[in-house]
Amino acid sequence: MPARHAATLPDGGAEDYDRLAPAVWNPVSNAVVAAADVLLGERVLDVFAGTGTGTIPAAQLAGPDGHVDAVDRSSAMLDLAEAKAEALGLGNVSFHRADPEAWAPDAPYDAVVSCYGVFLLDAMDAGMDRIVSLLRPGGRIALSAWDDGALEPFGDLLLETLREAGTAGAVAAGHPTVPVFVENCRRLASVDRLADWLGARGLTDVSVERFGLTVPLDPDHAWSLALGSGYRGLLPDEPGALQRVREAFTERLGTSLVLNADSLIAVASRPPSE
Secondary structure, three states: OOOOOHHHOOOOOHHHHHHOHHHHHHHHHHHHHHHHOOOOOOEEEEEOOOOOOOHHHHHHHHOOOOEEEEEEOOHHHHHHHHHHHHHOOOOOEEEEEOOHHHOOOOOOEEEEEEEOOHHHOOOHHHHHHHHHHOEEEEEEEEEEEEOOOOOOOHHHHHHHHHHHHOOOHHHOOOOOOOOHHHHHHHHOOOHHHHHHHHHHOOOEEEEEEEEOOEEEEOHHHHHHHHHHOHHHHHOOOOHHHHHHHHHHHHHHHOOOEEEEOOEEEEEEEOOOOO
């Protein structure tokens, strides 16, 4: 059984994802939106918008004459994002439960943002090529990705736990396959790799900067990261099996973990002559 995207699961991991927003998602998403240099009146696409950590600041910068399309596969994630927008009185956002790889807007965008989203594309290269095509000539794209060594030792410990449990299809005991999103993360996990990948998409004026971040996690927050990230698609559905994985994972972690959340913030432009 292949790894599933978290959005295909009952609640999409929305509450667990949002639990880590103050420490991880919000500061990085703010940096992504700042890199996109969103201006008043512009049209913005947020790819894999999640619970709105990039959508909200983009909508605030675009202002009432601008507009943000927040696209994600998870209804539960978008429900939380929509609640945040309503609480802030932002009427310039539309929320779409759709596959970003197939999203077809009515008009091109001035800017595209994606906070830890591009490696969730099933076909990352082709999917990103299509997303780039949604930009107007001269439009900008800004995104975040994990730097080399990020999510460790968290990721290795969780995958080891799943292999021993034999419950996660793509990482079951003895199965050599690396989950697609993990492999995609690795493909982008350095300044040079990410810059080269964006250049290969036909983008110009590529800039990639490191965003250093470490986050202390207690066992509960570490489990929220497992449930609210791409790793959720590897976990078993059956409650008893899920609880056994949690107990074994927590034992491996110990009482505390300092997560390496080092990230990369990239910005690039679609050539104006296209």
